[in-house]
Amino acid sequence: MRKALFFLLAAMFLFVIPACFYTDSEMFEVSPVPGDPPVFSVTTNLDSLALPKINDSLEIIYDVEIAGGELYYVYAELAGTPLFESDSTSGFFWIYPEMADSPGVDTLFMDFYYSSNSNSLADKVGYEALVDYLKIAVDFNEGGQK
């Protein structure tokens, strides 16, 4: 009877053995060798203007040049309010007096996200970016109240 029990225990042992699995969480670890970062430049129609005034409206036109990389995203905000977003290297949008918190000088922020060329996994799938910022002071003295 003990042998039969031994047999049953051996059989049960067989049936609880798991399939091949990897207990180690070891991964093939890589330190990516970054390539040259892209050469980025941006121009706007306000580059030659100092403190442009916003009367009825103001059009912002931007143009991005990027060598050795890719522009992912452009984002603009004024007084904490999102104004514009795009993935295009050139575009335009408008600012109106009612976008300001109060009359006076305010700042338009533009963020440009573009490829990092770090050769990391995130870079290869477009989830890692370098960011350039542009700040443009604009004058709402002629109006402006949300």
Next chain:
Amino acid sequence: MRKYILFSGLLLLLMVQHSPGQDIGFKFYFGAASVRMDDMKYLQEHILSTYPVEGKITSSFPPFTSLSLIVFKQFYEQIRIGGGYSFSTTGGKSSYTDYSGSLFTEMSATSHRLGAYLSYSLWGGEHLDLALYGKAEACLSDLSIQSSYNLQNFSNGIFKQYRALSPAGTVGAEISYTLKKISIGLSASYLVDLTGELKEKDGGTSLLDPNDTERTLSSDWTGWQLQLSAQVPLRF
């Protein structure tokens, strides 16, 4: 599946239990088995090639655990006939990680084999015994493939399970030494798997060659087995 195999084993045990006059016993084998798995290695290479970065295969179906449980009857002095269950497992792993994220793919394969066993003792002394044996089995292969990625605190993955059924045969030689009531031995054998086409467990969709959709990929457990064995006579 395991329930049915366990049930079949118990049934076999009951049958031999009520067979008077002849020696009956069971053998337990434990060791490692190499596997061919050409299609699985090919699939693993293909999956690695789809990584957007240069990953690495860190394990590719190496020799891994192999077990058998045989119940037999000694019909003549030299011949034993029986049946049993065998189990082999192996797998593959490829991965990549850097500061920004990680990718990994794990393939896990198991083989459940149920079949008949025949052993012929070439030379048997008081303690030592040299025997040839063969098995004819039905091989049920399970394959699971798990791929996942983690990217800047976002992760996602996919898990697929496939199954194949194929005939298989094993031939081997075993030398054993008897110590009172238990015999311990060393066995070397070669398993030939006639390969079965892998189909998805749920939907029955075939696992196709990614570069030739006319061809279905197969599991192939063909390879050498090296095992230690223990044999215990059963007399109720």
